Amino acid sequence: MEFNTKQIYRTFAEYFCQDGLQLWITYLMEKLDAGNVCLDINAALEKDERLKTKVLYSHELVGTEEDKKPFIVFNERLYLHRFFHYEKTLALQISKLCSNHDIDGRKLRLQAQKDLINHILFPPNVSLTTTDWQQVACLNAFLNNFNIISGGPGTGKTTTVSKLLVLLLMDNPDCKVSLCAPTGKAAARMQESISNAMVSLKDLDIPEDIIHKISLLQATTIHSLLGYIHGSIAFRHNNNNLLKTDVLIVDECSMIDLSLFYKLLQAVDTTSTKVILLGDKNQLASVDAGSIFRDLCNETMEMNTFSSERLEFINDFIELPQNKIKQGNLKARNNHPLFQHLIELEKSFRFKDDDGIGVFSKAILNNNTEVIQQFLNKSNDQIEIFNTTEFDHILKEASQQFTSNNNGYIGLNSIEDILHKINHFVVLCAVKEGKYGVVAINNLIEKLLFNPSFMYYNYQLIMVTQNQPENNVYNGDMGIVFDVDGNKDVYFAKSKTENFKLSPAQILSWQTAFAMTIHKSQGSEFDEVLIVLPDTKENQLLTRELLYTAITRAKHIVKIIGNADMIYKIAQQSVSRISGLAFHFSN
Known part of the structure; x- marks a missing residue:
């Protein structure tokens, strides 16, 4: 059976409205169907002169940030209340994760692992002529409780995370790790990639029990991790029943829509869990509403930027001058929650640079x-x-x-x-x-x-x-x-x-x-x-x-x-x- 989607939008609008709000809601529904989270009010006004802002700001069904009404106007955007709540709560959860960590204590623990880091996990690589972003991402993720690592195919996202897992388990052998991805196929590939990385690490001087623990980790779908309930959009794990994990690593994050991202991070204990999001910001966004991973990478904070203090600390672990973070990546410390939490791996080790x-x-x-x-x-x-x-x-x-x-x-x-x-x-x-x-x-x-x-x-x-x-x-x-x-x-x-x-x-x-x-x-x-x-x-x-x-x-x-x-x-x-x-x- 084929549906006339425009008629569905119109019917939905008429259900709520018998006046000038109907056209606004019709445009909003069309934007949601195209993967947007909200409607840009000013852009809509330019498109259709029949739209009137007076209706939005005076209608009983439309509210502002704190109102419990079906539609919300916020920052010159029109939202369904549900999507506004998802977006606002997601940003709040990420901000909490970014602020909860003992940097000084973690720096001392990294210093204790310096020999492992410098000579086993990341030995000097004379063939690499640019910043070793894999090593930077690994060390930065140890320090932070929230991390985004973006990179194209072959840039070493899984290799970086595998080495990070070695560091984390050497630091705390009882650390509980959860691996997940949005689809079964992506979870299986994540599992295979980590297994392959462990094979390459077996020849290094890393304790066998650490390699064994990482090899036993099972990647699942996000739905399985959260506890899928048949016939329901809710999950067993939520803000009232948090995931019991110390480290949560999520792969293929560009595929995750706003709703699922919200439900995943709602189930995370922001006081103690380390979250690492992996993906390629240049890939297709999710089928449903939102391009969260790309927004976090492109619209919030500049990637690969650090304060002088963080830059100096990480560079102290990198032996070759050409592999250190460059001064061009230096940025004055600021209060943005995501500052120093976004890394892009720039070098592909799979494809040639010139063809x-x-x-x-x-x-x-x-x-x-x-x-x-x-x-x-x-x-x-x-x-x-x-x-x-x-x-x-x-x-x-x-x-x-x-x-x-x-x-x-x-x-x-x-x-x-x-x-x-x-x-x-x-x-x-x-x-x-x-x-x-x-x-x-x-x-x-x-x-x-x-x-x-x-x-x-x-x-x-x-x-x-x-x-x-x-x-x-x-x-x-x-x-x-x-x-x-x-x-x-x-x-x-x-x-x-x-x-x-x-x-x-x-x-x-x-x-x-x-x-x-x-x-x-x-x-x-x-x-x-x-x-x-x-x-x-x-x-x-x-x-x-x-x-x-x-x-x-x-x-x-x-x-x-x-x-x-x-x-x-x-x-x-x-x-x-x-x-x-x-x-x-x-x-």
């Missing part, structure tokens, strides 16, 4: 038409761009990447081997419908590879689209249909070495996933991706953040089907969601 995925993704982000044109004119070993006229040929060729002859999984006989290969290749679509959308492309790939007669078939790749905690599967989880002894079951990877299966009937909602939307790919990595762009430029959802997210899902090879004009247009369009979060910190 390929790293350069192209940055060019898209910065709308650098000159560099984009270079990639359009000439392919290289990582980036290849095709015109939409080549769609049929390229898709047919690319679909063979799913087969074992091309390092894929179709044709393999071991479910362990199959699950290990499902992240080799994927087709990423900017839209769901139409010739270049997910539905049509999945149908095409199915016909090319299988021409199936049944709903379920051997080697079918599926994605769960509804949380089912009772079955340990969540929205975004990937599974494979595989026939063992005549029984078709859906297999899921629990870890690198473990898997579990469900019958198809146990999965309430799913879709075939040879192709998926770019939104659905967040939190995943693939060896190779094929990105399919539509042939119409008139779509406000086609933004540089969308294309950047798609490109950076790939570790090795990116192929794009899309006309040059479309790629230039996408690079020009940026996500800009309206919120008042920054104002709550400065007010």
Whole structure:
């Protein structure tokens, strides 16, 4: 069934209003549907002369900051009361976390670990010619109770956190750590990344029991951590039943909407818990209202800035001059809660600085038409761009990447081997419908590879689209249909070495996933991706953040089907969601 969303907005407005407020609420609902937290009153006035501010400031259903009314006007913005409460409380919780820590005591404890830090975790690296932001982030996070670490793929967010965990557990072996991410897929990748980091640390002179403790940590979804209650929007853990953890590490934070961010931080003990938020501020924002992680990084306080005292203290741990924090990062001490709490990891250790995925993704982000044109004119070993006229040929060729002859999984006989290969290749679509959308492309790939007669078939790749905690599967989880002894079951990877299966009937909602939307790919990595762009430029959802997210899902090879004009247009369009979060910190 299709719904007329504008009619829904109008009906909602009419439910509350029989006068001039109706139009204001209709505009507010449209903004919320587009991912904004509120409506910019002045921008709306410029757009529609029928809107009158007198209605807002005199209507009985509209209040100000302290009022318990359905709609709130605050700082020239119109909110639903619920979203205003979420935003204000979130800022308050973060401010409390930023103010609760014994800096002097923690400095002494770091000094006691100086040999471990300087010679084992972060030995001098002559090949690194810039500030060692990983070491800076690690030391800074030890000192702070609230930390944001942003960085693109391969910048070492997980490596940094793994070394921080060593420091924290060496300092307090009884420290209780919780790891979580917004989706099951992102949680699994977080788990795998930390496990891989622990393998690399095993060769260092770190006590085995510390390595063992970190290796045993289990990453979960935020919903699982908070205690999902079936059929309810509430969780078991909240401000009246706080999480019992000393350290909370949250990955893929750009995917978290305002509502979930609020509920997560409401459940944190701000007097004793250390919170570390990881993510890429340049990625797509959440599907629902809010771009909280980006707002915290871009709209509140300048990243990578320190007082002279903090800069001097951290630099004392860094031996090589080129790896120290530079004077350009010095900022006069101020009272902003987030000052010295925001770190951006700038160096990618996965991609080359002068070519390929790293350069192209940055060019898209910065709308650098000159560099984009270079990639359009000439392919290289990582980036290849095709015109939409080549769609049929390229898709047919690319679909063979799913087969074992091309390092894929179709044709393999071991479910362990199959699950290990499902992240080799994927087709990423900017839209769901139409010739270049997910539905049509999945149908095409199915016909090319299988021409199936049944709903379920051997080697079918599926994605769960509804949380089912009772079955340990969540929205975004990937599974494979595989026939063992005549029984078709859906297999899921629990870890690198473990898997579990469900019958198809146990999965309430799913879709075939040879192709998926770019939104659905967040939190995943693939060896190779094929990105399919539509042939119409008139779509406000086609933004540089969308294309950047798609490109950076790939570790090795990116192929794009899309006309040059479309790629230039996408690079020009940026996500800009309206919120008042920054104002709550400065007010």
